Amino acid sequence: MSATSFQPIAARPAPTDSRSLPAWLRRNLFGDWKTAGSTIVLGALLLWFVPQFLNWSLLQAVWAPDLKACRAAEGVGACWGVVAEKFRLIIFGRYPFGEQWRPLVATALMLAMLVASCTRPLWKPWLAVLWVVVLAVFFVLMYGNTLGLTKVETDRxxxxxxxxxxxxxxxxxxxxxxxxxxxxxxxxxxxxxxxxxxxxxxxxxxxxxxxxxxxxxxxxxxxxxxxxxxxxxxxxxxxxxxxxxxxxxxxxxxxxxxxxxQIEAAATLGLSYWQIQRKIVLPQALAMVVxxxxxxxxxxxxxxxxxxxxxxxxxxxxxxxxxxxxxxxxxxxxxxxxxxxxxxxxxxxxxxxxxxxxxxxxxxxxxx
Amino acid sequence: MATRSPPSKSPWSWRSRAFRGLVYQLVAFAVIALVIWFLASNTLHNMRVRGIQSGFDFLSQSAGFSIGESLFAFDSAESYWRAFLVGIVNTLRVAVAGIFLATVLGTLVGVGRFSRNALVRGLCAAYVECFRNVPVLLHLLMWYLVLTEMLPSIQDAWKFGPFFLSKGGVNFPVPIWQAGQAWAAGGVVAGVVLAWLYRRWALKRFEATGIAASMFWAPVAIVIAAGLLGWLAGGAPTLVDSPVKGEFAVENGGALTPEFLALLIGLTTYTASFIAEVVRSGIASVPAGQSEAAAALGLDRGLDIRLVMMPQALRVVIPPMTNQYLNLTKNSSLAVAIGYPDVVSIANTAMNQTGRAVECIAIVMAVYLTLSLLTSAFMNWYNARVAIKER
The missing domain is CATH 1.10.3720.10 (MetI-like)
Structure with a gap:
């Protein structure tokens, strides 16, 4: 038996690069002729539409509340001046103009509370108490009639x-x-x-x-x-x-x-209906449906x-x-x-x- | 040794579950009955004091208002119940058309999110996010504004072939009914029967011999050919009622009002974004291995979707799809905001004229409840048909 010397086979070629951006583009935009065709058609439509839209909504738009400029730009550019002009009315409705800091503060408070309720470490019983406090503050701020705030009826x-x-x-x-x-x-x-x-x-x-x-x-x-x-x-x-x-x-x-x-196991342990719901079922069910x-x-x-x-x-x-x-x-x-x-x-x-x-x-x- | 019997239990002890259950139910029943009695007696008292008449007898009185659009003739001298009928038909018209279009558009967008083309995927995702995150009422108001303010006036309506587009809506040609049209319609009906028979025969032959026949294009061709034959047999009538631009309005032909169009486009595009998500989750629920196995068997992408993915996805898709159809039907009640005479806006007008709020709202609720129950019943029947047949 003659010893044959070790003959390495030729190295396999390196795998084609599939993670770099050009490779991703090639695969996802020009993978086969159907893909390439739809890319060209859609791309052309986008190239035609997007610049026009950007032109209308940003470049040629009128940002100042200037009626003359808006009328001149009609059909060419958007008139965001209408928002600038009516901003307070749109955001606060008919709330008295001088008192509009009140809905602003109240809403900011409510939003902060909403964000806090979305944070898991804060899911504690005192959060419910805090909600009651925040809602009370919201109503006092909006309605007034106490603490030197003027009264604002709800229809405003x-x-x-x-x-x-x-x-x-x-x-x-x-x-x-x-x-x-x-x-x-x-x-x-x-x-x-x-x-x-x-x-x-x-x-x-x-x-x-x-x-x-x-x-x-x-x-x-x-x-x-x-x-x-x-x-x-x-x-x-x-x-x-x-x-x-x-x-x-x-x-x-x-x-x-x-x-x-689970419910049967809990009943076997002697828990009552309400104990089962409160300690076994609801914590799992509610967490699942958040x-x-x-x-x-x-x-x-x-x-x-x-x-x-x-x-x-x-x-x-x-x-x-x-x-x-x-x-x-x-x-x-x-x-x-x-x-x-x-x-x-x-x-x-x-x-x-x-x-x-x-x-x-x-x-x-x-x-x- | 004497056997000890368990202590006798009276069923009427507070400790027995059955007794407690009975008491709870009686209390709940009493509370609800009390609340209903309280509300009803208040309502009756208030009506007596304010001199409001009640009862549905007003339905036979003359309505006294005219309705902008209806499928059948209605004038203001006719009774309230005819007006409500017009409203119900209008609601059904927009709901059926909307459900059909939203299903087509939504399915396309939903399937598009699995496209191999990144551009198509991105556009479909953007469509879904942009449309479903804005209230449907705002959609309707915007479309109505675009259709009634941005389009040219009726005098200089845009003309695309025989179609006109203007602030007055869309005008389109309709074929004039002649004896020959009846022949064509008969031909189409005969074609549908023939196509059905053909499909049965083809399926039987496929199961017996394994020879596959065209199951989609051939039946479609049969229906078209039979319709054409009937049309030719009826003398090939070509008379069409085309819209003509008159002095003040576009006359003749068929027309769709801007109110109907705004409602239809708004509801369709909004609901389609939800249907797209339903379809996407349905397709995503089919394991990728199924698609790979189909490819290994030599099915191309289209056959794979039609024969392997869709039948499995459909089972997941149908219950949430039913909800979307119901939502579209219920959202059509927002027609009241843009003045399309659906059942809610007719009820609103009737309510303002007769003051019978209770009756009018009861009619609206009854109509929508009936529609909801009918849609659910149909979809449940369809769901049972496509569900996995288990032993």
Whole structure:
């Protein structure tokens, strides 16, 4: 047996570079002829459209509240001057001009509280207490009549503070109702189950606008003679009942995801129904549905725009009021709409990003 | 040794679960009945004091307002219930068209997010984020503003072939109904029956012999050919009612009002962004191995999507899709903000004229509840059809 000397085979070629930018572009934009074709067509469309849009919205736009310049630029550039001119009316509605620092501070406080509630280390019982304090401060600031603040009736509240107030308060008040209804729908007691199911299905079957009409036209008939309730509160009650039905379904989804074995195990240990719900089921179920709760908040936030139909001046209503009243600026209403669309977008987009982030955290903790 | 029997339990002890359950239910029932009685008695009292009449008898009175658009003739002398009927038909018209268009657009965008082309992926993602993060009411108001303010006036309407586009909406030609059209329609019906028979035959042959036949293009060709044959047999009528630019308006032909268009475009583009997400999550729920296995069997990308991915994704997609259809139908009630005469705005007008708020809102709620239940029932039936057949 003769020893053969070691013959190395030729080295394999280095793998083609697939991570650098040019390689990524080649694969994702010109991978095959179909991809390349759609890239060329779409690219051409974008090259034609984007510069025109940038030109209209930024380069040729009029930023100063200058009516003459706006009229001259019509059709060529956007007139953001309309926002500059009506800024205070759009953001704060009909709130007295000199007192507008109050809604500003109140809204900033509310937003800070919302952000704090999104931070996990702060999910402690005292957060609920803090919410009550913040809401009280919000109302004192907005309504006044104490501490040397002048009184501002609720029909003058408007704009972004009203939008944020409606969304936050209706979801906060809807939460306990939704919790009870969700538990009720899974209860062993048939009467309670039927009531809860009826409530949820009735509310989910009708549009919000009919609930709001009911709140503003029929609610006064429901109340005893002589008792008038502020329209803001009536609308809030309507939105709360509406949000509660949707939130109840979200929470029920979480309850259903808890394996039955856990409940049976807890019952074997001698825990009562309420102990089981409080110590075993709800902590897991609620943590699971936090992303869906945030999504419900997003849709309630968008739905607050409907209150402008029952003549409250939220962000949408305030814009209509601000611009329809002034014939000079009326031709530039589209820019106003785009401005508030941007505000809604910033809020909803950041909340949806947050909900996606939480979802990832929840999945991570489950080891998926 | 005497056996000890367990202590006898009376079922009516506070400690028994059944008794407590009964008490809880009775209390809940009593509370709810009390609340309803309180509200009802207040309402009746208030109505008596304010002299508001109640009852649905107003439905047979003359409405006294005219309606901008309706599928059938309506004039202001006709009764309220006819007005409500016009409103319901208008709601259905926009909801059905919107559901169809939103499904097409949403599916395209949703599938586009899995494109191999990064540009297509990015554009589809941008579309979804831009449209679903802005309230639908704002969408509608913006489209209405664009359609009624930015377009040319009716006098100098844009003309694309036989189509006109202006502040007055879209005008388009419609074929004039003649005997020949009936032949064409009959041909299409016959074609559908033939295509169905062909598909059954082709499927049977495929299962027996493994020879695949065209399952999509051939039936489509059969329907078109049968329709054309019927049209030719009816004498090939070509008379068309084309819109003509008159002095003050575009006359003749069919027309879509700007209110309808704004509502349709707004609802479609908004709901499509949600449907795209539903479709995306449906496709993402199918394991990537399925797609790889399909590729290993030699199916190309189109067949892979149609035969392997879609049937599996559909099971995940249908329940949330039902919710989106219901949302679109319910959001069509925002027509009241731009003056499209749907059932809510008719009810609003009737409410202001007759003062019967309770009855009008009850009608609106009943209409939407019925629509919701019908849609859910249909989608549940469809869902049961595509669900995995388990033993």
């Amino acid at each position: 509240w408007g704009g972004l503070p009203l939008t944020i107030l409606l969304a936050t308060l209706s979801i906060l008040m809807a939460f306990p109702i939704a919790l009870a209804v969700a538990l009720g729908r899974r209860s062993d007691l048939p009467a309670i189950r039927v009531f809860c199911t009826l409530y949820v299905e009735l509310i989910r079957g009708v549009p919000l606008i009919s609930v709001l009409f009911m709140a503003s036209f029929m609610f006064p008939l429901f109340m005893p003679q002589g008792l008038t309730i502020d329209v803001l509160i009536r609308v809030l009650v309507g939105m709360t009942l509406f949000a509660a039905a949707y939130l109840a379904e979200v929470i029920r989804g979480g309850l259903q995801a808890i394996p039955k074995g 992303p869906s709760i945030v999504n419900s908040f997003i849709s309630i936030f968008k739905d607050t725009s409907l209150v402008s139909i029952v003549s409250l001046y939220d962000l949408t209503g305030a814009l209509d009021m601000a611009i329809n009243a002034d014939a000079n600026w009326k031709p530039f209403k589209l820019q106003g709409y785009l401005f508030i669309a941007l505000i809604y977008f910033i809020f909803c987009f950041s909340m949806s990003r947050y909900s996606q982030w939480v979802e990832k955290q929840v999945n991570k903790s489950k080891g998926r």
